[in-house]
Amino acid sequence: MGKMSISNLFNLLLQPFSYAFMIRGLVASVIVGAVCAVVGIYVVLRGMAFLGDALAHAVLPGVALGYLLSGGSRDTLFWWALAAAVLVAVAVGRISKHAEIREDTAIGILFASMFALGIALISTVRTYSVDLSHFLFGNVLGVTTRDLILTSIFGAVVLLTIFLFYKEFLVLSFDPVLAATLRLPSGLLNNILLILMALTVSVAMQTVGVSLMVAMLVTPAATATLLTRRLWQGMLVSAAIGAFSAVTGLYLSYYFNIVSGSAIVLTATIIFLLVFLFQPRRGLVWKKR
Amino acid sequence: MYPHIHHQPDQPILDVLHLSVTYDGRQALENITFHLHAGERVAVVGPNGAGKSTLFKVVAGVLPPTSGEVKISGFGPRGHICIAYVPQRSQVDWRFPASVADVVMMGRIGQVGFFRWPRRADWDTVHAALEAVDMDPMANRQIGELSGGQQQRTFLARALAQEAELVLMDEPLNGLDTPSQEAILSLMDKLRQQKITVMVATHDLGQAASHFDRVMLLNHRLIRFGSPQDVLTSENLLRAYDGHAQLIQVADGTSTLADTCCDGEDEHQ
Numbered sequence: 012m013g014k015m016s017i018s019n020l021f022n023l024l025l026q027p028f029s030y031a032f033m034i035r036g037l038v039a040s041v042i043v044g045a046v047c048a049v050v051g052i053y054v055v056l057r058g059m060a061f062l063g064d065a066l067a068h069a070v071l072p073g074v075a076l077g078y079l080l081s082g083g084s085r086d087t088l089f090w091w092a093l094a095a096a097v098l099v100a101v102a103v104g105r106i107s108k109h110a111e112i113r114e115d116t117a118i119g120i121l122f123a124s125m126f127a128l129g130i131a132l133i134s135t136v137r138t139y140s141v142d143l144s145h146f147l148f149g150n151v152l153g154v155t156t157r158d159l160i161l162t163s164i165f166g167a168v169v170l171l172t173i174f175l176f177y178k179e180f181l182v183l184s185f186d187p188v189l190a191a192t193l194r195l196p197s198g199l200l201n202n203i204l205l206i207l208m209a210l211t212v213s214v215a216m217q218t219v220g221v222s223l224m225v226a227m228l229v230t231p232a233a234t235a236t237l238l239t240r241r242l243w244q245g246m247l248v249s250a251a252i253g254a255f256s257a258v259t260g261l262y263l264s265y266y267f268n269i270v271s272g273s274a275i276v277l278t279a280t281i282i283f284l285l286v287f288l289f290q291p292r293r294g295l296v297w298k299k300r
Numbered sequence: 301m302y303p304h305i306h307h308q309p310d311q312p313i314l315d316v317l318h319l320s321v322t323y324d325g326r327q328a329l330e331n332i333t334f335h336l337h338a339g340e341r342v343a344v345v346g347p348n349g350a351g352k353s354t355l356f357k358v359v360a361g362v363l364p365p366t367s368g369e370v371k372i373s374g375f376g377p378r379g380h381i382c383i384a385y386v387p388q389r390s391q392v393d394w395r396f397p398a399s400v401a402d403v404v405m406m407g408r409i410g411q412v413g414f415f416r417w418p419r420r421a422d423w424d425t426v427h428a429a430l431e432a433v434d435m436d437p438m439a440n441r442q443i444g445e446l447s448g449g450q451q452q453r454t455f456l457a458r459a460l461a462q463e464a465e466l467v468l469m470d471e472p473l474n475g476l477d478t479p480s481q482e483a484i485l486s487l488m489d490k491l492r493q494q495k496i497t498v499m500v501a502t503h504d505l506g507q508a509a510s511h512f513d514r515v516m517l518l519n520h521r522l523i524r525f526g527s528p529q530d531v532l533t534s535e536n537l538l539r540a541y542d543g544h545a546q547l548i549q550v551a552d553g554t555s556t557l558a559d560t561c562c563d564g565e566d567e568h569q
Contacts, residue, residue: 056393056396056397175415178405178406178412178417181398184396185393185396185398186387186406188362188387189385191361191362192361192362192383192385193381193409194361195409195410240397240398240399240442241397241442242397242398245397
C-alpha cells in the first residue's frame with residue numbers, strides 16, 4: 012500500500028514531463044521565476060512596484076508591432092519586447108529626472124497609453140483574441156528551444172550584473188545620499204537597474220505574460236524580505252520561492268487545467284500569506300499573543 | 301574611479317564662499333560665507349525650512365550650488381569621499397534587510413572600488429569602527445532591531461569606516477533619551493581628538509550652547525556665526541526665528557527659546 016502510493020506520487024510528478032514542451036515550459040518558468048524574484052528584491056525595497064507594472068504593460072505595443080510586421084510569426088517577438096522595454100525604461104529614467112509632474116502620474120499616463128496602443132495594434136488583426144490572451148497571460152507551453160536559450164542567456168546577464176554591482180546597488184537602494192557622497196555614478200547605476208528590469212520583463216513575457224508580471228516581481232521578494240535580514244539572503248530566498256512557485260504552479264496548471272501564469276502567481280501569493288501569518292516572531296499570528 | 305584628493309594641513313577644512321542655492325524658484329540659501337578648521341565642532345541652528353539640510357547637502361556635494369563656492373581643503377567637494385553625511389533617523393528605512401556591519405561597510409565601498417569585494421582589512425576597519433562606538437557586539441543585528449541611540453551610533457561608525465574628515469549630522473539627538481544623547485556627545489569628543497570636524501544641525505539651543513565650539517544661526521541667510529555666547533542672544537534669535545518662536549526671558553538674563561515646531565522635515569524631497 013505504502014509502496015503503491017509512493018509510486019503513484021512519482022507518476023503524478025513525472026507524468027507531465029513525458030512531453031518535451033512541458034519540460035521546456037518547466038525550465039523556462041523556473042528561470043523566469045528566479046530571475047524575476049531576484050530583481051524583485053530591488054523593486055520591493057525601492058518602492059518600484061508601480062514602475063514594474065508599467066514597464067510590463069508598456070512592452071505590449073512593441074510586441075504588437077513585431078507581431079504585425081512578421082505576419083503573426085513569434086520568432087522575433089522577444090527582440091521587439093526587449094526593445095520596447097528598454098525604450099520605456101530609459102524614458103522613465105528621464106521623466107523622474109525632470110520633475111514637472113509627479114513621477115507616478117507620469118508613469119500612469121505612459122503605461123496606460125502604451126498598453127492601449129498595443130491593444131489597438133493587435134486588434135487590427137481579425138483573429139486577435141487568442142494571441143492577445145497569450146501576450147497578456149503568457150503561454151508557457153509554447154516555449155520553443157530558441158526561447159529557452161534566449162531566456163537562459165538574458166537571465167544570466169541579469170543575475171551576473173546584479174552580482175557585479177551588488178554593493179553599489181545596495182548603497183543606492185538604502186541611502187542615495189551616501190551614494191552621492193561616495194561619488195558613485197548614481198544616474199548610471201539607476202539606469203542600469205532600470206534596464207535590468209526591462210530585460211527581466213522581456214524574458215518573463217512568454218511565461219507569465221504582461222498582466223501578471225508585477226506579481227512575479229513583487230510577491231516572492233516581499234515574502235523573502237519578511238524572512239531575511241540581509242540583502243543577499245533575501246535574494247537567495249526570493250529566488251527559491253520564485254522557482255518553487257513556478258514548478259508548483261505548472262503542476263496545478265497541468266492537473267486542474269488552469270492558465271499557467273495564474274497558477275504560478277496564486278502559488279506565490281499563498282506562500283506570501285503563509286509567511287505573513289506564521290513567520291517566526293514577526294508574523295501576525297505571533298503578534299496576537 | 302574614486303578620486304581622493306590629498307589635503308594640505310594649514311588650510312581650513314571647509315570654505316564656503318558666497319553660497320546661494322535656489323530651487324523650485326525659492327531661495328533656500330542666500331550669500332553664505334564661513335570657514336571651518338579641522339577638529340572644530342559647530343552647531344547649526346535655525347527654524348524649520350531655514351536651509352540647514354540644504355546647506356549640508358551642498359557641503360557634502362550632493363546638491364550643486366546655484367552660485368558661490370564650497371571648498372573642502374581648498375578643492376571642490378565633488379572630488380572628495382571624506383565627507384560623511386549622517387541622515388536624520390526619520391529619513392532611514394529601518395526595515396531594510398541589512399545588518400549593522402553591512403551598513404558600516406557601505407561607508408567603505410569607495411575604498412573597496414568597483415568590481416571588488418571587501419577584503420579582510422576592510423572588515424577589520426568596520427569592526428574597529430563599531431568598537432569605537434561600542435557597537436561591535438551588535439554587528440550582526442538587523443538595523444531595525446536597534447534602539448534610537450544604537451542606530452545613531454551605527455551611522456557614526458559608518459562615518460568612521462569611511463575615514464571621513466568632515467562629518468555632517470542632521471538632528472542626531474532628536475528623539476533620543478538623555479543617556480543616548482550623552483553617548484553621542486561623548487563620541488563627538490572622540491572625533492575631535494582625531495581632528496575630525498563635525499557640523500550638527502539641531503533644534504536644541506541649550507545643547508548648542510553647552511556642547512559646541514561655535515554656533516551658526518541660519519535662516520536662509522547667515523544671521524550670526526561665532527561663540528555660543530555671542531550668537532545665542534535674544535536679539536539674534538528673534539531675528540532668526542522672526543516671530544515663529546517664543547522667547548522666554550529668564551531671571552539671570554539668559555534667554556531660552558522654544559521652537560514652534562520640531563519635526564525636522566527634510567526641506568527638499
